[in-house]
Amino acid sequence: MSRNQFRTVSEQENGQWVRYRLLACRCGAEGRIRDTSARLLPVSPLAEAFRRAGWTNVKPDRGTCPSCSAPKPKPIPQEKPVMAVEPPRQPNTEDKRRIREALFAHYLEDKGCYAKAHSDRSVGQSLNVPFAWVSATREALGFGPDVNEAASAFNSEVGAIRQSLTDLQDEVLKLVANRCDELEKRLNAIERAGYKGAA
CATH class of the missing domain: 1.10.10 (Arc Repressor Mutant, subunit A)
Structure with a gap:
């Protein structure tokens, strides 16, 4: 048999001779395509017929059967053994x-x-x-x-400084507000009197 042709076998079925074209896999599986044409089918249509049947890497002298072509299942990762958790140490x-x-x-x-x-x-x-x-x-x-005492003393000192700062801000704001009121009153009095230039 030529390496450029699929193997051929003829068998008698129901009193008639039937021709099959064969393809072998490394695993020993054999694929068969019935060839009913008057002359032997060329390689290309036969290769396509084997591919439709699930074969891969189809060549006239060999191929990979559907079982061997199927993707291999991914191995299930082994679960790591669960370590027993020890209870926390207690005081004796x-x-x-x-x-x-x-x-x-x-x-x-x-x-x-x-x-x-x-x-x-x-x-x-x-x-x-x-x-x-x-x-x-x-x-x-x-x-x-x-x-502790150190934190209490620190917090007391910080609290006292904050209170002093707040008191000073209040005092400054009150002084500024009073001074602004005085200046505003003087300005209003001057504006009411109006400008009197030389006659």
């Missing part, structure tokens, strides 16, 4: 004791704030424990908020 008895002692040492109950610049965070850092543990213990013991 020794941690709780140390936190209580630090709070009693640094928190001024009568003022409702930490002494100097202490805070939940600074106490936690000094004890090497999460500051959330310090916050929880402070609230459980009934202490006040997480504020």
